[in-house]
Amino acid sequence: MPETLSATGLTTGHAPFVEEARSRGKLYISQAYELYSEENHEAWRQLFARIQSKWERYANPHFLRGVEALDLPHDRIPRLSEINRRLQPLTGFQAKTVSGYVPGFLFFDCLRRREFPTTITIRPIDRMDYLPEPDIFHDVAGHVPMHTDRQFADTLVRFGECAATAAQITAGVRDYPERVRRLTSIMRAMSRFFWFTVEFGLMRGPNGTCAYGSGLLSSYGELEHAIESDEVQRYPLQLEWVINQVAEIDHYQPILFVVDSFERLFSEVDRFEQWMREGKLYNVAPGLPDIAESDLRSFLDAADSI
Numbered sequence: 001m002p003e004t005l006s007a008t009g010l011t012t013g014h015a016p017f018v019e020e021a022r023s024r025g026k027l028y029i030s031q032a033y034e035l036y037s038e039e040n041h042e043a044w045r046q047l048f049a050r051i052q053s054k055w056e057r058y059a060n061p062h063f064l065r066g067v068e069a070l071d072l073p074h075d076r077i078p079r080l081s082e083i084n085r086r087l088q089p090l091t092g093f094q095a096k097t098v099s100g101y102v103p104g105f106l107f108f109d110c111l112r113r114r115e116f117p118t119t120i121t122i123r124p125i126d127r128m129d130y131l132p133e134p135d136i137f138h139d140v141a142g143h144v145p146m147h148t149d150r151q152f153a154d155t156l157v158r159f160g161e162c163a164a165t166a167a168q169i170t171a172g173v174r175d176y177p178e179r180v181r182r183l184t185s186i187m188r189a190m191s192r193f194f195w196f197t198v199e200f201g202l203m204r205g206p207n208g209t210c211a212y213g214s215g216l217l218s219s220y221g222e223l224e225h226a227i228e229s230d231e232v233q234r235y236p237l238q239l240e241w242v243i244n245q246v247a248e249i250d251h252y253q254p255i256l257f258v259v260d261s262f263e264r265l266f267s268e269v270d271r272f273e274q275w276m277r278e279g280k281l282y283n284v285a286p287g288l289p290d291i292a293e294s295d296l297r298s299f300l301d302a303a304d305s306i
């Protein structure tokens with residue numbers, strides 16, 4: 001590798017290796033492990049060290065077993081090839097390294113194939129607490145341990161199948177603006193459902209409420225806040241509520257939903273698909289998240305190629 005690349009490391013927002021791939025439209029890349037700087041590894045070490053005690057207290061048991069099963073290193077950024085070697089035999093899931101943003105349909109379609117798009121960069125060491133975009137700590141320390149659990153992994157696959165169903169059932173709508181309107185509403189519903197479960201879900205555990213959502217499990221501050229703060233509203237997961245609930249991304253979540261088990265979550269994704277087929281998702285409440293043009297386009301293109 002050229003000297004200039006290895007000197008800058010793989011820091012989020014400052015990673016020429018990743019930016020160059022992006023500029024060429026290359027989505028799937030290698031981890032380029034040798035490019036991580038000592039500061040990048042130090043960022044991982046610090047993030048891991050301070051969250052460990054929070055995990056012991058607030059993470060759900062499936063996640064803790066996953067951290068152990070993957071033998072997630074605490075002193076350096078993990079090699080994804082090592083993680084995958086341990087993960088694959090358990091549930092068939094693989095972390096797949098990407099250069100950044102994955103358009104909506106492609107993201108869900110990866111889940112359907114048991115691949116999880118994973119960022120390789122890590123946040124700058126002076127911005128440990130909050131980064132709007134995902135980094136390898138969020139993706140690998142927050143998401144991937146959950147993928148060792150069979151029921152949870154199957155639930156992600158069902159989400160992936162729902163995206164295919166959404167593309168299919170709206171493909172037949174002749175009136176283009178109406179097709180876009182219906183698809184946008186379904187995508188908003190799906191995005192909210194995913195947000196309040198896979199990203200920010202809580203679960204009833206043997207010792208009280210615990211977290212399984214990766215947005216919580218990768219956030220030192222929010223993990224404790226989500227479970228302990230009196231300001232957070234926590235309610236049993238209700239599909240009709242979740243799909244209509246505005247999802248805000250720039251502050252701690254004021255409302256969270258609790259599931260009893262992943263078996264229940266899986267059956268709710270089934271129900272979601274059923275509602276989609278019955279046309280119940282064409283008019284969900286407006287508001288966040290906004291549906292990006294590129295995400296919409298990815299669903300339309302997928303439908304056109306069916």
Ligand SMILES: [Fe+2]
Pocket residue numbers: 134138143199214215
């Ligand atoms: Fe995430």
